[in-house]
Amino acid sequence: MSASPSSSAQAAREALAVRLSHLRKDAGLTGRELSVRCGWHPAKTTRLQKGEAAPTDADIRAWCAACGAEDQIEDLIATARTVDSMYLEWRRLxxxxxxxxxxxxxxxxxxxxxxxxxxxxxxxxxxxxxxxxxxxxxxxxxxxxxxxxxxxxxxxxxxxxxxxxxxxxxxxxxxxxxxxxxxxxxxxxxxxxxxxxxxxxxxxxxxxxxxxxxxxxxxxxxxxxxxxxxxxxxxxxxxxxxxxxxxxxxxxxxxxxxxxxxxxxxxxxxxxxxxxxxxxxx
The missing domain is CATH 3.30.870.10 (Endonuclease Chain A)
Structure with a gap:
């Protein structure tokens, strides 16, 4: 049996989170160091890396800038918007x-x-x-x-x-x-x-x-x-x-x-x- 659509949406969120985590590791940064460069609390970095929170366009720009990966910004923003449109709560709509x-x-x-x-x-x-x-x-x-x-x-x-x-x-x-x-x-x-x-x-x-x-x-x-x-x-x-x-x-x-x-x-x-x-x- 295939996974439920809501599970598929969560899997997509987690895949995006993994990409962000890899960018941080490739830049040789700890989660705390990246948080300092981005100007936010380390707990936010943890949530983004676990797929527990959806990154905004501004979050992705800050993350990529901190990692020296500005060339990844547009692709990651497009991916995040696709993930965000997969699962839309009726109350939000x-x-x-x-x-x-x-x-x-x-x-x-x-x-x-x-x-x-x-x-x-x-x-x-x-x-x-x-x-x-x-x-x-x-x-x-x-x-x-x-x-x-x-x-x-x-x-x-x-x-x-x-x-x-x-x-x-x-x-x-x-x-x-x-x-x-x-x-x-x-x-x-x-x-x-x-x-x-x-x-x-x-x-x-x-x-x-x-x-x-x-x-x-x-x-x-x-x-x-x-x-x-x-x-x-x-x-x-x-x-x-x-x-x-x-x-x-x-x-x-x-x-x-x-x-x-x-x-x-x-x-x-x-x-x-x-x-x-x-x-x-x-």
């Missing part, structure tokens, strides 16, 4: 509300030709109705205690549905059956959402598969993830958005998606599962 993040997702979809989605906890944003999205995003805002701009955020999220109808984009969605049965909002909200799925299914841009409760698991249930072309996987955890860009890990997620897709049903059987969930609401 939503500190001013959810609208900005939804607009960023809009841009990401705009730049993507093929999007693979494994939906294990909720209907994907570009397939959500306004009522479903409002209920879901209000509960997220309440849980996180972040600023409430749900109305604007919902508008930005629902706007992504245009990509189902425009351009040559392709959306391949795998949804666990319990997503259809989980009550997000009241009965009318779920009824409208399930009917919307039935309406969207014939679109040429969309392939929608449902993994039944009764499917023999070739792959255990995973956290929801989105694959954007061959360049990025976004994993949604309770506390953070995890961005995966390493080729080996990208290949793992594509392999997992392939395993999950073999457990799903499509076409008429998938419609039957959605209609069954609708009947259960009545």
């Amino acid at each position: 939503h500190r001013y509300g959810m609208r900005k993040v939804q607009e960023d997702f809009y841009t990401l979809h705009e730049q993507t030709s093929v999007c693979l989605v494994y939906a294990s906890n909720a209907v994907p944003g570009f397939l959500q109705t306004s009522a479903y999205a409002t209920t879901l995003m209000q509960s997220i805002t309440d849980f996180q205690g972040t600023p409430d701009d749900v109305t604007e955020a919902v508008a930005a999220r629902v706007a992504r549905s245009r990509f189902l109808y425009e351009g040559n984009r392709r959306f391949v969605v795998l949804m666990e059956e319990w997503v259809l049965r989980s009550r997000i909002g009241d009965r009318d909200t779920m009824t409208g959402q399930l009917r919307h799925l039935l309406t969207a299914m014939p679109l040429p841009s969309l392939s929608l598969g449902v993994i039944p409760f009764t499917a023999r698991r070739r792959m255990w249930p995973l956290e929801a993830f989105y694959v954007y072309d061959d360049r990025r996987v976004l994993v949604e955890t309770l506390t953070a958005e995890v961005n995966v860009t390493q080729p080996r890990e990208l290949a793992d997620y594509r392999k997992a998606f392939g395993e999950l897709s073999q457990m799903a049903v499509y076409g008429a059987p998938a419609r039957a599962l959605i209609e069954s969930a609708l009947c259960a609401l009545r």
